[in-house]
Structures are given as C-alpha cells and as structure tokens.
Amino acid sequence: MTQNTSAQPLIHGGAQTPRAALPHLPPLALYIHIPWCVRKCPYCDFNSHTASKVLPEEEYVDALLADLDQDLHAAYGRELSSIFFGGGTPSLFSATALGRLLRGVQARIPFAADIEITLEANPGTFEQEKFVAYRKLGINRLSIGIQSFQQEKLEALGRIHNGEEAVRAADMARQAGFDNFNLDLMHGLPNQSLDDALGDLRQAIALKPTHLSWYQLTLEPNTVFWNQPPALPEDDTLWDIQEAGQALLAEHGYAQYEVSAYAQPDRAARHNLNYWSFGDFIGIGAGAHGKLSHPDGRIVRTWKTRAPKDYLNPAKSFQAGAKELTNEELPFEFLMNALRLTEGVDARLYAERTGLELASLDEGRRDAEQSGLMQVEPSRLAATDRGQLFLNDLLQKFLS
Structure with a gap:
C-alpha cells in the first residue's frame, strides 16, 4: 500500500524553559x-463503525504496518x-490477518520475552x-465485553449477545x-437495582476471570444515549451498588488497583499500568492515539486519521x-494517569x-493535601479515598 508520508506539522505549545533530557526512556x-x-x-463514544459484510482485512493490515513504519x-x-488490540471489535478479524500483522510488528520492533498481548473480544x-488460533499466534490475554448477563x-445496551453466550x-x-x-462489566444500567448489579457481579466472579473491569455507565456526548437518555438509577442506588460491589470483589480476591480495575494477585493489566504510570505507547490504526518521549526531553502526543x-x-x-506537551501541561498530564491508581506511584x-x-x-x-484529596506521603503521589471519588476536583489543583 502506498500512503502519503507527509506528516502533519507538529503543534507546539508556547515558549517554555527547556526540560532536562530524560535519564532513560x-x-x-x-x-x-x-x-x-x-x-x-x-x-x-469510541471510534467504532458498523462493519460491512466483508472487512478490508488485508488492506487494513498493510495500512497498519505502513503507519507503524x-x-x-x-x-x-x-x-x-x-500490545493491545482495541476497537471496535478486533475479534472480527481472522487469525490469518492478525498473524500477519503480529509478524510484521515483531520484524520492526522486538518483543520483550514476557510480552503481554491483549485482544478485545x-x-x-x-x-x-478462531480463538484457539489466536492463542497460537502468541495472543495471551483476552478482554471480553460482557457488560451484563x-x-x-x-x-x-444494544448488545448482540445474550447471557448464555456471555457465560x-x-x-x-x-x-x-x-x-x-x-x-x-457495567453497573448503573437503565432501571438497574442493587440486586441486579450484584447478580451480574456474582455471575462474573463465578466464571473465575483473572481480571474484572467494573465501571459505571456514563452518558457521553455524540452517542444515542446522550440524545435519548435512558432512566438510570438514583444516586443513592449507585452509591449502594459501588460499596456493595467493591466489598464483594474484595471478598473473592479481586484487589482494586485502579478506579475501575480489579485483579487477582499479579494479574493487573500491564498494558494499562503502562498508561497510568506515564509510559510510552505508539498508537496505530484509525483514530489511535500515542504518547512518545524523546531523549532530549520532548514528550509528544499523536493522533491518527479517524x-x-x-x-x-x-x-x-x-x-x-x-x-508537544509544555511544562505547564505536564503536571496535569502525568497526574491524570498516575492518580487513577489506588496506590499511586x-x-x-x-x-x-x-x-x-x-x-x-x-x-x-499542598492544596490537594489540605483538601483531603491527596495523601500526605512525601515518597508517593497518591490520592486519598476521597480523592479517588472526586478525581476531577483533585486534578483541578494542578491545572496552570
């Protein structure tokens, strides 16, 4: 595939004091x-599109590899x-297409011996x-979009599966x-009761996943629900669901390590931990975002054609x-990620x-600590329990 390689001009922030070169990337x-x-x-509200009967797998894999180049x-x-395959629904792609893509990626950038490769399905x-074939490719982690049983x-929710298919x-x-x-798994669903939410959670736990992403449904702009809002539970019910659900997850050995992520010991998502600890990531594909550090201290966010x-x-x-992120933007950018972690960094x-x-x-x-939103712990940057609940308020303290 031939693609116009003329990059868009880099959008710079205002003049700033140069940062020190990063000690290591x-x-x-x-x-x-x-x-x-x-x-x-x-x-x-993700960048997802209804698929045609025949997907352009070969053409898209060619484009992904050219993008990576x-x-x-x-x-x-x-x-x-x-590596994280996100979507959309990456499991619509054949093992043949994903295999060619993974071989192409590895030919360009070496894989760590213990690389985590996740596929959303x-x-x-x-x-x-198909899933046996995925596993043989080296994909070693799945993220399955159940949402409810x-x-x-x-x-x-407009899902195409039923509860039996989810199990x-x-x-x-x-x-x-x-x-x-x-x-x-979602909670705070239309007309959902506490018993409904806990029933979903108990069913999920019974399937013995190593990791649970359990998060509240929110109404986002540019969605059908935003324009036609469903009847969602009252705030008191949402609070009861959150408290009871967290207790149930802890009882079954799922430790909360991020705002909406719970894992069995040593099973936290390493790809997402890299995001939250301000690691680097290349983003390829329609609408993908990336964050890349350079040895001279520049840190650049990128986004691809949507x-x-x-x-x-x-x-x-x-x-x-x-x-390029400016000195004024970096505190917020770093903490927006790091403070999502329950233990901070x-x-x-x-x-x-x-x-x-x-x-x-x-x-x-100092302001965040005095407001009870951030832990008074010199060696760590961590939100208090209250800070986790009011993360947006906490982050406002670091806006220039």
Whole structure:
C-alpha cells in the first residue's frame, strides 16, 4: 500500500524553559485500533463503525504496518512490553490477518520475552477454532465485553449477545488456552437495582476471570444515549451498588488497583499500568492515539486519521496531528494517569518520566493535601479515598 508520508506539522505549545533530557526512556507499548463492530452500541463514544459484510482485512493490515513504519523513529531501540488490540471489535478479524500483522510488528520492533498481548473480544463473535488460533499466534490475554448477563439490560445496551453466550465465551476462552482474561462489566444500567448489579457481579466472579473491569455507565456526548437518555438509577442506588460491589470483589480476591480495575494477585493489566504510570505507547490504526518521549526531553502526543475510509486512502496522511506537551501541561498530564491508581506511584517517577523537578508540584500538592484529596506521603503521589471519588476536583489543583 502506498500512503502519503507527509506528516502533519507538529503543534507546539508556547515558549517554555527547556526540560532536562530524560535519564532513560519509559517502557514502550503498542496500541492497535481495529474500528469495526457488528453494530454500534447506543452508549459507545469510541471510534467504532458498523462493519460491512466483508472487512478490508488485508488492506487494513498493510495500512497498519505502513503507519507503524512512520513511527519507528520513536522506538529508539526499545522493545515492546505489551500490545493491545482495541476497537471496535478486533475479534472480527481472522487469525490469518492478525498473524500477519503480529509478524510484521515483531520484524520492526522486538518483543520483550514476557510480552503481554491483549485482544478485545465480544461474546457475539466467539468461535472456538478462531480463538484457539489466536492463542497460537502468541495472543495471551483476552478482554471480553460482557457488560451484563441479564437479557433486559443487554437489550437496553444494544448488545448482540445474550447471557448464555456471555457465560459460554468465558468457558471457550479458557478451553482455547487463555489462562489470563478480563471481563468488562457495567453497573448503573437503565432501571438497574442493587440486586441486579450484584447478580451480574456474582455471575462474573463465578466464571473465575483473572481480571474484572467494573465501571459505571456514563452518558457521553455524540452517542444515542446522550440524545435519548435512558432512566438510570438514583444516586443513592449507585452509591449502594459501588460499596456493595467493591466489598464483594474484595471478598473473592479481586484487589482494586485502579478506579475501575480489579485483579487477582499479579494479574493487573500491564498494558494499562503502562498508561497510568506515564509510559510510552505508539498508537496505530484509525483514530489511535500515542504518547512518545524523546531523549532530549520532548514528550509528544499523536493522533491518527479517524475515519477508516480516510485512514485507508493513500492520498491522506496516517497522522492527523501531534502536540508537544509544555511544562505547564505536564503536571496535569502525568497526574491524570498516575492518580487513577489506588496506590499511586513512587514520587521519583514524576521527574523520571517528565524531566521536571518534583518541586513543580508543590503548590498543587499542598492544596490537594489540605483538601483531603491527596495523601500526605512525601515518597508517593497518591490520592486519598476521597480523592479517588472526586478525581476531577483533585486534578483541578494542578491545572496552570
């Protein structure tokens, strides 16, 4: 595939004091976006598009590898610590297509010996033979979009599977050789009661996933639900669900390590931990975002052409834009990720990943500590329980 390689001009912030060169570069991950779904869900604000009967697999894999070629300069000899296939529904792609893609990626950037490779999948797309083939490719983690096991709730969410298919998907994942998989589950669904929410959670726990992403449905702009809001539970019910659900997860050995992520021991998602600790990631595919550090101290966010037809158009650039983060933006950018972690991060990581002195956080940190939103712990940057609940308020303390 021939693609216009003229990159969009880098969008710079205002004049700023140069940062120190980074002592060493962060771990590097790769996000691969596959934008097609069987059907667009009414709550979804991701860059996803209803698939045609025949997907342009070969053309899209060619484009992904050409896109990666243009970002190889930012790898700086590093190896990939993780790969995440997100969507859309990546499990719509054949094992043949994903195999060619993974071989192409590995030929360009070496894989860490213990690389984590995650594929998002939906129960309505599960085929045993296909998932056995995925596992043989080296994909070693699945993230299965269940959302609910209850038919009424699944229909309200526009999902294409039923509760039995959701249970069967987890069983099929294990039979295919996946001993590490996540279940995505929502709460705060239309007309959901406390008993409904806990019933879903108990069913998910019974399937023995290594990881659970359990998060509240929110109404996002540019979605059907935003324009036609369903009847959601009252705030008191939402609070009861949150408290009871967290207690149930802890009782069954799922430790909360991020706002909406719970894992069995040593099963936290390494790809997402890299995001939250301000690691680097290359993003390829329609609408994919990346964050890349350079040895001279520059940190640049990138985003790719969003519409699949434009991404596949040889006359258009893969990269839609890029922005170098300024000294004023970095505190917020770093903490927006790090403070999602329930344990926070070692305070030394701030200077290591941003090139700025830890003292640049002092004013906002004092304010956050005095407001009870941030822990008074010099060696760590961590939110209090209250800070986790009011994370947006906490982050406002660090806006310039």
